[in-house]
Amino acid sequence: MVQSTSAKKSLQTTLEVPVLRRKYYAQTLDDSQKGKKVAWCSNNIPSEILDAMDVTGVFLENYATVIASKRLGSGFCAAGEKVGFSQDVCGYARMLMGYVLAKNDAPEAPYGGLAKPDFLLVSANSCDSRLGWFSAMSSVLNTPLYVYDSPSQPDGASNSLVVAEHIETELRNLISFLEKQTGNKFNPDKVRRRMDISRQTSEIMYEISQLRKAVPSPMGSADMFTAVWPSMYLSGTKECEDFYKRLRAEMEERIARKIGIVPEERFRIMWSGIPFWYDMQLINYVENFGGVVALESFYRVRERRIPSQHDDPIKDMALTAVRQHGYPSGISGSIEDLLEAVEEYKINGVILSYNPSCRMLLISQTELQKALEDRGIPTLGLECDMADERTYSEGQVKTRMDAFVERLLAKNS
Amino acid sequence: MLVCGIDVGSRNVSTTILLDGAILSNCVITSSEEGATIARKVVIEALAKTEFKFTDIECTVATGCGRNSVPFANRQSTEVVCQAKGAFHLFPDARIVINLGAESSRVMRLNSEGKVVAFTKNDKCAAGSGLFLETMSQLLAIPLESMGELSLKADGCEEVSSICAVFAESEVISHIHKGVPKQYILVGIHKAVTTKIMELLGLVGVNKDIILTGGVAKNQAIVHELEQKIGANVFVAPEPQIVGALGAALIAQETIQDRGMPSVKRL
Amino acid sequence: MLEEFENYRVAHHQEAKDWKSKTGGKVLGTLCCNVPEEIIHAAGMLPVRLLGEHEPTTEADLHLPTNLCPYCKSWFDQVLKGKYDYLDGMVIPNVCNIIKASYGFSKYLFKLSYVHFVDIPQSISPEGVEFFAKNIMDFKKSIEDFSGKPISDKALRHSIDVYNENRTLLDKMYTLRKKYPSVLSGSEAQSVVISSMLMPKEEHNRLLSRLIKDMEKSDKALEKRVSLFVSASILDDTDFFKLIEECGGNVVTDDMPMGSRYFYGLVDSKDEPLHALAERYLTKIACPRKMLPADRLAFSVSRMEGANINGTIIHSMRACDPHLYEYPLLRQEMEKQGLPVLFFRGEETATEREQQKSDIEAFIEMLQDQME
Amino acid sequence: MLTAGIDVGSSTSKAVILQDNKILSYSIIPTSAESADSAQRAFDKALDKTQFISPDDIHWIIATGYGRVVVTFAKETVTELSCHVKGANWLFPSVRTVLDMGGQDCKAIKCDGQGRLLNFTMNDKCAAGTGRFFELIAKVMDLPLSDIGELSLETDDEVRMSSTCAVFGKSEVASLMRQGRNKSDILGGVHTAVSDRIVTLLRRVGITPDLAITGGIARNIGIVKRVEKRVGCRALIPEEPQIIGALGAALFARDRASRN
Incomplete structure (x- = not known):
């Protein structure tokens, strides 16, 4: 019944990801069976710490994209809406609330469903919705919740030392929470080992980011939206590091042999915001016209990770967190960042997703679009939810894409 | 004792006349005329079939969105209370009343005395209302009355997923382009509407003993889909469009019984 | 008596301008009830809530x-149109994605x-x-830099006392009206609270203080109206409460940022x-962005x-994340x-009240029917 | 050289036959559920009007509009956004901004001196402020679509519309009618609400004079006047505003044909 919605990939290495992902979810179910403690987590919960505490982390935002990409989003969203979660709230949250609350009226869950959680961990640093979502979930499931407060502050509004100190405290509290929940003792060496690998991996990620500047594009967003997965959920493992080594090698080879995504690259697009997971082939659509979505606003690694400075890995982790949270820094920072990327990656036009259920990203889009247009960079705004395919009208979206391409080609001709 | 209930809806105006507690006459008129004119007209038409005249009516209660435009009404009552009262009168076991009108859908939960304890209404978007079905009927060139029946005969379904009623049109048009049989699309439309209704039910709490009222209740496919989704029987009021007017008439009767005299103002 | 609060609320732009020209002081715009206004007050400036x-x-x-x-779009629009030109600055707390981004x-x-x-x-x-507390210290420093004068410990303690007095009085007003709703209607009480923010x-x-004396003296007749509790995200004028009153109900207490959360x-x-400021502003303000549902x-x-x-009305502004997640749980509770x-997702338009009216009427009729 | 443009919109299908730089004939017919068929009929009708041209005489055909992909007899497709500016700019060479309102969408488009698409914005995921909206309103008020614009100007006591949804807007109008509100006052409110949305779209894309209004909406004087007032400039209105998309398509066809 469900037709394939995933994007056509160009790189061989990327094709490994679905296998890794499937394996990972099977592993979480297996861990749970064997009595390992399972934590349902939001993004930004450091998996290095989970691993060191022998806790299996299940990342709900990722599972939401899995559901969405199988076009099951609307079924689970409807189950969430039925108890009163408004269509205004985050599509991911509505889906997962639907997953938790659905009885027999929701679709079958992908990968055989999720391992049952022993507790929930949330970091709402850049997105308040996560806190609302996880605390509602904790009430519904009657499961303990730890809120890891890791502030991210806009445009130099913060005293970064104070923030780093606070994050450090919060990380230590997270560890004590996990010690209490699992009965396991924290092992700093284990964290350090994983952080070292994470650091090396992020070096490779940075290089990959740089390689993507090449013309023709050695890897577009159709690949990157998938290829980024190990770095988010297998961070700090050898498996993850090796994956990116292979990816880098493949990209280098493509660059050397001048193999692009399309035979003759005519224009390069950047995707701003979250893609529409239920129709990733939209990313490939411009390829019909000799275009490539060469970059996305999300997964560009802007700088190398700061080197290890302390004997105490938690201190390092806190410092890294402060650095990472610096992006994007308020509207003017976001504009600068975007313009810089357009320049560096030789982008001809930008597609901005107006995701009605993600206010955190939505709020800047109009101003970003305006800033780009003011500088003569063609843009296209598409208003669709990232997960709920009911907001998607294929005919409408394709007409706008066609017109956007016509505009780009008219400009270049 | 002769009393009258009038339901001035966005599309139809209906009336029920009770004689000593029993239904004497009903009438439904579709019109966009001003409430005052049409209300009198509908009562006179209902009385035409009987031996009574307009001035014999002892108390009139008006409900519906145009309830304040009935000059001869002795009092007004909201649709929520009237629908529930009417449905409870027809089905004394009723616990959930689903009222599917032209522009809004409501779900009421009743206690064992027939009093409303919770209700909810559809949001500001038209998907899931009678208007949506009507728009689709025009688009597919299938009469509103036969949509349900045709849909039930279909052996397949084409989803209509758009949330906005107007954009659902373009989705339906593109289904037609692709050569999808119309009855498959009809199934999708009915599924979309019932999904919306289920959301309302979710908020109020699904029970057994569910009564369906309002014009849309005549659509058998909606009834069937709802029964499938709820997993229980759904009872349709015999004349679903007059349930609100019946409730209003019952209130008119209570008003006289309680106070001996019709009171002019509510509250 | 009440008109003085109400007139000030309605003419708040002009009143703030008048204050400026009279005192030569600075006016700072604030958002939400999480800004420790005592710091602004201690620096001799006037904090005003954006509406x-x-x-x-x-x-x-x-x-x-x-x-x-x-709501955010509306104040944003007013600033762009120059209606808030008298502001010398703004203090923006991290209370939701949108206000943070603002x-x-x-x-x-x-x-x-x-x-x-x-x-x-x-x-x-x-x-x-x-x-x-460290963030508040930064805030204090920043205000001192802006005004060019340090805020003395004495001044800050005095401001805390002035604010505490206001909180105590508002709380007293709420207690009185909860007990005797006939002495002060919901919309009147809201007018008093909102004017306190201005x-x-x-x-x-x-x-x-004078109002409370009047309330204590006034006739404590039995309230015949349906008594309601309102839980809301943003209700920044008194129209919604007035609408409830028109429909035969009365709001006797609330939980909302422009209500009891301001002074609790x-x-x-x-x-x-x-x-002390950090303690109160973090732990006492029951904001769903930081306080867990239970x-x-x-x-x-x-x-x-x-x-x-007799019943509860929950009003959440459209697209208000903190409140929309909580609504299903609150409803259940x-x-x-x-x-x-009864639940509303508000749009902040003058015309939506018409649609809300029919729902409120039905709700109140339902409650009356139950009470019979 | 003979070329043709076919514009299959959600409510009407249009065809334009162009001889070099001259419009030979055109047609406008309602789009039926079978839009491939509508395209063919529109084309046939335009051909019939010329009385002497057969389909084989046409060098190049380009289809545009919502149903452009179903026009099997067209050589290629171009979006309606490009076609509208192309057509409008050909009619009025001074045009740099085009407002087009079709059945299901409303667009503000910018072009350069050659009529090339520079930028565009379209309505959000909501049908308020589309042609369909006006059809619904006219129907519920039992008025001809062509009259409502004029009537909307005859008010000094506009109602305020509260609904942002086209379908609910319709029922709001119905209830205003039932309350006995004056038709002009209601229409005034409806037109003001829609004009507000249109002006926002125009301002988002940026208004560079001259402004042309195309599509069925251009015939609605109530909208035209209000938009002109709000943006502070006069709007150019084609004699036959509905065929501008098809005209643009025919012009593109001419360009392509002469290039090949």
Whole structure:
């Protein structure tokens, strides 16, 4: 019944990801069976710490994209809406609330469903919705919740030392929470080992980011939206590091042999915001016209990770967190960042997703679009939810894409 | 004792006349005329079939969105209370009343005395209302009355997923382009509407003993889909469009019984 | 008596301008009830809460997308149209995604000489209080730099006392009206609370003491109206409460940022001031962005104590994340308490009231029917 | 050289036959559920009007509009956004901004001196402020679509519309009618609400004079006047505003044909 919605990939290495992902979810179910403690987590919960505490982390935002990409989003969203979660709230949250609350009226869950959680961990640093979502979930499931407060502050509004100190405290509290929940003792060496690998991996990620500047594009967003997965959920493992080594090698080879995504690259697009997971082939659509979505606003690694400075890995982790949270820094920072990327990656036009259920990203889009247009960079705004395919009208979206391409080609001709 | 209930809806105006507690006459008129004119007209038409005249009516209660435009009404009552009262009168076991009108859908939960304890209404978007079905009927060139029946005969379904009623049109048009049989699309439309209704039910709490009222209740496919989704029987009021007017008439009767005299103002 | 509050609320732009020309002081715009206003007060400036105006937005639409909190869009629009030109600066707390982002927008788009961001931790804990106290210290420094004068410990303690007095008085007013709803209607009480967010505090305290004396003397007739509890995200004028009153109901107590959340809980005047402020502003304000649902629900229930409530109206602004996540849980809890619930997702337009009216009428009729 | 443009919109299908730089004939017919068929009929009708041209005489055909992909007899497709500016700019060479309102969408488009697409914005995911909206309103008020614009100007006491949804807007109008509100006052409110949305779209894309209004909406004087007033400039209105998309398509066809 469900037709394939995933994007056509160009790189061989990327094709490994679905296998890794499937394996990972099977592993979480297996861990749970064997009595390992399972934590349902939001993004930004450091998996290095989970691993060191022998806790299996299940990342709900990722599972939401899995559901969405199988076009099951609307079924689970409807189950969430039925108890009163408004269509205004985050599509991911509505889906997962639907997953938790659905009885027999929701679709079958992908990968055989999720391992049952022993507790929930949330970091709402850049997105308040996560806190609302996880605390509602904790009430519904009657499961303990730890809120890891890791502030991210806009445009130099913060005293970064104070923030780093606070994050450090919060990380230590997270560890004590996990010690209490699992009965396991924290092992700093284990964290350090994983952080070292994470650091090396992020070096490779940075290089990959740089390689993507090449013309023709050695890897577009159709690949990157998938290829980024190990770095988010297998961070700090050898498996993850090796994956990116292979990816880098493949990209280098493509660059050397001048193999692009399309035979003759005519224009390069950047995707701003979250893609529409239920129709990733939209990313490939411009390829019909000799275009490539060469970059996305999300997964560009802007700088190398700061080197290890302390004997105490938690201190390092806190410092890294402060650095990472610096992006994007308020509207003017976001504009600068975007313009810089357009320049560096030789982008001809930008597609901005107006995701009605993600206010955190939505709020800047109009101003970003305006800033780009003011500088003569063609843009296209598409208003669709990232997960709920009911907001998607294929005919409408394709007409706008066609017109956007016509505009780009008219400009270049 | 002769009393009258009038339901001035966005599309139809209906009336029920009770004689000593029993239904004497009903009438439904579709019109966009001003409430005052049409209300009198509908009562006179209902009385035409009987031996009574307009001035014999002892108390009139008006409900519906145009309830304040009935000059001869002795009092007004909201649709929520009237629908529930009417449905409870027809089905004394009723616990959930689903009222599917032209522009809004409501779900009421009743206690064992027939009093409303919770209700909810559809949001500001038209998907899931009678208007949506009507728009689709025009688009597919299938009469509103036969949509349900045709849909039930279909052996397949084409989803209509758009949330906005107007954009659902373009989705339906593109289904037609692709050569999808119309009855498959009809199934999708009915599924979309019932999904919306289920959301309302979710908020109020699904029970057994569910009564369906309002014009849309005549659509058998909606009834069937709802029964499938709820997993229980759904009872349709015999004349679903007059349930609100019946409730209003019952209130008119209570008003006289309680106070001996019709009171002019509510509250 | 009440007109003085109401007139000030309605003419708040003009009143703020008058205050400026009279005192030569600075006016700072604030958002939400999480800004420790005592710091602003101690520096001799006037904090005023930014309000929506229920008019169609035009300028804001050029900078912001459609599906955003209408309240934020409305004040944003007013600033762009110059209606807030008298502001010398703004203090923006981290209370939701949109208000947080508005800090960047304020610096980028508005011609203000001063914009400060106050970060607020997302978990209520002793560590959170410590962190918040440091943020408040930064805030104090920043205000001192802006005004060019240090804020003395004495001045800050005095401001805390003035604010505590206001909180005590408002709380007293709420207790009185909860017990005897006929002495002060919901919309009147709301007018008093909102004017407190706009008026110089000393002036408000003076008027409010008089009002309470009047209330204590007035005829405590039995209330015949349906008594309601309102839980809301943003209701920045009194129209919604007035609408409820038109339909035969009365709001006797509430949980909302422009209601009881503004004044609930005192600052401990014996404690070190910055720590005391952090303690009160973090732990006492029952905001769903930082307080977990169970505690929020307990707070709501405690607000209803002593009032004879018949039902609850929950009003969340469209696209208001913190409140929309909580709504299903709150609804459940209220129904568990035996209180029927009516829910609205507000748009902040003048015309939506018409649609809301029919629902409120039905709700009140339903409650009356149950009471019979 | 003979070329043709076919514009299959959600409510009407249009065809334009162009001889070099001259419009030979055109047609406008309602789009039926079978839009491939509508395209063919529109084309046939335009051909019939010329009385002497057969389909084989046409060098190049380009289809545009919502149903452009179903026009099997067209050589290629171009979006309606490009076609509208192309057509409008050909009619009025001074045009740099085009407002087009079709059945299901409303667009503000910018072009350069050659009529090339420079930028565009379209309505959000909501049908308020589309042609369909006006059809619904006219129907519920029992008025001809062509009259409502004029009537909307005859008010000094506009109602304020509260609904942002086209379908609900319709029922709001119905209830206003039932309350006995004056038709002009209601229409005034409806037109003001829609004009507000249109002006926001125009301002988002940026208004560079001259402004042309195309599509069925251009015939609605109530909208035209209000938009002109709000943006502070006069709007150019084609004699036959509905065929501008098809005209643009025919012009593109001419360009392509001469290039090949």
